[in-house]
Amino acid sequence: MSLALFWVEELPVGDRFTLDGPEGRHAADVQRLRVGERLLLGDGAGATAECVVVDVAKSALGVRVEERFFTEAPAPRLVVVQGLPKGDRAELAVQAMTEVGVDEIVPWQASRSITHWKGERAAKSLEKWRSVAREAAKQSRRAWFPTVSELRGTAGVTPTFVLHEEADIALSTVPLPAGDITLVVGPEGGIDSNEVLDFADRGAIPVRLGPNVLRTSTAGVAALSVLSARLGRW
Known part of the structure; x- marks a missing residue:
């Protein structure tokens, strides 16, 4: 099964990130992701990062960035x-x-x-x-x-x-x-x-x-x- 994708305005620069706001609430409270589970962060402009959950709080997740990817825009559009x-x-x-x-x-x-x-x-x-x-x-x-x-x-x-x-x-x-x-x-x-x-x-x-x-x-x-x-x- 493919990993769930959560949208962020900008991918984290370092290897730790707190996913909060509406996306964090959906990940923590609706999908109920737990420590050790993996997910994707994406900026909607080609950049994605595979992460692992290291901490769970109310309506937020702490994640560690494991690997980064960039996908070229499709052409022709x-x-x-x-x-x-x-x-x-x-x-x-x-x-x-x-x-x-x-x-x-x-x-x-x-x-x-x-x-x-x-x-x-x-x-x-x-x-x-x-x-x-x-x-x-x-x-x-x-x-x-x-x-x-x-x-x-x-x-x-x-x-x-x-x-x-x-x-x-x-x-x-x-x-x-x-x-x-x-x-x-x-x-x-x-x-x-x-x-x-x-x-x-x-x-x-x-x-x-x-x-x-x-x-x-x-x-x-x-x-x-x-x-x-x-x-x-x-």
Whole structure:
């Protein structure tokens, strides 16, 4: 069984460290780690350390750093521009895409999005997406946590591919670019034809996944799986 990962803003410089705060509370009070058990500390930016618990206190652990690692950032990066879903489908999409390896998620206010982010709701929704991504990255033991960018409109997006049910080319066969890949996933109402044309004018290629129409909360996950296999990540 893989070791549990706990997030810290910065890895300890020395060989001793106190894991406290929310992460320490989760490790000590929820997972109930004990002296002699091992865990991972990670900064979400490639650096991790394998540690052993040497002391247990209320809502905190004292650990000794045994070994340090650094994982290079994935290249090319996989970016998903996610049309705002309604309800809890947004959290499902962010969680699952993080688990399968997305490098950046861009919330997109599409013309057919039922959900709209404005004012205080926008700030709360963005923070929720970031929190879900962070927790999913920890659960899946990722060395690099994905970026969740600020909300964008259509004009602020320059994609490589656009998932579209009427596309003639399959994502599994389309030639891939040498650099980063940015993929657009529409909301429940789909992508407006004017948006498709707008993206195409900027060089985007409409692609499909298969004969079935996937939900907005699962399409990004399926597309990332195809791309990860093609790029040799999996």
